[in-house]
Amino acid sequence: MKLSQFKKTIATLFPAELLAVHDDFGWVSEKKDDVHRLGYCTNLSLEAIESAAKQNVDLLLTHHDAWDFLYGLREACIEKLNLYEMNHFYIHGPLDYAEFGTCTSLMNALGIDTMIQPAAYDEGDVPGIGEFSAPVPFESLVSKASSALGEPVRAWKHHGRPVKRIGIVTGAGHSSDSIKRALDAGCDTYITGEATLYTVQYAQFTGINLIAGSHTFTELFGVESLANRIKEEHAEVELVKIEESHFEASGWAR
Template sequence: MNIKDFEKTIQQLFGEKLLEEEDEYGFTYTADKEIHKIGYATNLSVETVELAIAQGIDLMVTHHDAWDFIYGLREACAAKLAAHNISHFWIHAPLDFVDFGTCTALMKILEVDEINAYSTYSEADGELPGIAEFAAPVEFEQLAGRMRSALSEPVRAWKNNDRPVKRIGVLTGAGHSSALIREAAERGCDTYITGEATLYTIQYAQFAGINLLIGSHTFTEIFGVASLAEKIAEIHPDVEITELEESHFELNH
């Protein structure tokens, strides 16, 4: 597979509509060579680039670009990528809102029985969480334990009602907005799951009586990146995929 083949595969997997916003995906650096090994991670960072170098990666695929407000990071990463002739592609919003993406992948990891709605975005409504149900209700602590095991990290948990968990709302990563929690509650969810929390997130969930489970931004989203990498490998079976395993650096709250 070469870069052109990879671009066609992204078009095939996401479709025209999800790729309309061209500032939500792209290449940081493209190397002129065949792609035999893809390394995937949630974040583009100096650390993940160094993992790619050590593992002989030809193409990095991440959910996040280097954020503009982490000053100088993109330039540092681009320089390392160029020095070692490694391509890098990132895809943000389209991966959040595709039917195999970040929210769906986490819901499946949590062993839901039915996905009622995928996470979506529109100009009229903004972001909306994914909604899923368990056929048989599970105890809140059981679900929290399931999430801790899947993410391999502590998960902060607030039990704000006395019911077992039946219906969950999920928006991975920075889904801390109280408006998103209100949307989940209004759609009958007893539990809301995301990857970041502020004072307002916690207070509103308590006020609204909806349980809250908070993992890290990185590890609530890694399953969606893995899902994308697996789909690329299905289309190009000669390409090897491997996770660039990030540390749990967000845990020092």
């Protein structure tokens, strides 16, 4: 696959209006035109680049950039990408709100049967809404989430009903505004990748169940979905999943 082909595939998969509204995507490094091995993970980090280099990855695809508020990290990543002559492309907002993106992919991983409402952005995150065809015990959903993410999740049970309708904002979905939107849509459970004091407090106050995994692993499924779609268009490309540590969850009780 040539880089020009990769760029054309991205433009095909993501509607132009979506890319225009959510412009947090692009190239951190363009070093070689031929891509034989495409590595993917959630975060751009020094560790991810090192792992990709050891596996002879030509193009590293991530959901996150090394954001400016991680002072100095982006510069260090660019230096290492240059050292290994590795391409890097990240796509953030457009992947969160694509029909096959982070929310939909997590729903699929959790076995949610019906998509009621896709994730969107309207002066804040609008949760994706999904339903189980038959209600499931909250404890079963917690166990399934831990298994799917490969890490312990934090869970707060705030009512005794089985789970039927779920609202999801992957990654940093800690806002009480997003929880309220899930409640307004009739959700009995809310799932996200980060939870603050106010996330927990508001969920308790309103009586909605809350499950919080890590930012990294609630969003990985979306990156994997994108990588698989690229593979469908370019069968010759070999996909490499770049393993990231569960450092966000390392202090959580197991």
